[in-house]
Amino acid sequence: MVELAGSLNLDAILTAHERIRSHICRTPVLPSSRLNEASGASLFSKCENFQKIAAFKARGATNAIFALDDATAQRGVATHSSGNHGAAVARAAKLRGIPAHIVMPSNSATVKIRAIESYGAQIVFCEPTEEARETKCAEVIKGTGAMLIHSFENEDVMAGQGTAALELLEDISDLDIVMCPVGGGGLLAGTAVAAKSMQPNIKVIAVEPANADDAAQSFRAGRRLVTEKKFTIADGLRTNVGEPNFEIIQRYVDDIVTVSEEAIVLAMRAIWETMKIIIEPSASVPYAAIAERVIDVDGKRVGIILTGGNVDLDALPWNL
Secondary structure (H helix, E strand, O other): OOOOOOOOOHHHHHHHHHOOOOOOOOEEEEOHHHHHHOOOOOEEEEEEEHOOEEEEEEHHHHHHHHOOOOOHHHHEEEOOOOOOHHHHHHHHHHHOOEEEEEEEEEEEEEEHHHHHHHHOEEEEEOOOOOOHHHHHHHHHHHOOOOOOOOOOOOHHHHHHHHHHHHHHHHHHHHEEEEEEEOOOOOOHHHHHHHHHHHHHOOEEEEEHHHHHHHHHHHHHHHEEEEOOOOOOOOHHHHOOOOOHHHHHHHHHOEEEEEOOHHHHHHHHHHHHHHHHHOOOHHHHHHHHHHHHHHHHHOOOEEEEOOOOOOOOOOOOOHOO
């Protein structure tokens, strides 16, 4: 193993893993002979759809909240999220016995609202824009003294997310490639640092929807770009990549590729049908890149982080 420079390093990820291990699941790594045959590679899927809250986000939020000193923690935590991060923060705050304030857009899905409420968090609604979310969250923090737990621009969150790759590489040795989706870049930053620290020659490849390709554009340009996002079924990946995340991505990620909406749906269905597990659209984008032959994995050993399994079963994409 090699140690990477910077405060987000292997030591930070190992510390995060020790801190959160009793509060999360060590999720299984599953192979699939049918997907191997279809891809020409040996695929190993790290199934974070079996994680607490059914998403990898439980790792980062739990690490960030349990890393707080007692005085800070007692003031509570706050974040803005319409999805998995909000539930992860609410759950971790409940485990630590502190208040949580979750700012959500007024048009959030009822199932997501109920999930966050079930952990006892205080929900504050706002208009469904990024600016409104950030403004309302700042107001909540000013009024309560709560600590912001950002969904990706927080090094403790990144370190927590990196524990998924840590476990993957502990369980499956000699991977040639590790793949994950990219939205804000918290998972990708943690994954890249963990992977390159443990196996310096491994390739780290991220995938995002072509309709939300700011990270890929930024990677090619060599500077962070903020773009307007079109519709994508992988709604968890619509976020622009964070500034601190992009700095890490530039240093340690080998490539960022994009996939079509059709490929995302087909990949999601293929995993449901072959592996008999439920994953959400955002989780299917790495396999979509393999199935579309966007990257060359022939004869390679490839680790894939399946990021989550929160799906609206009344609106499955192949039934629309």
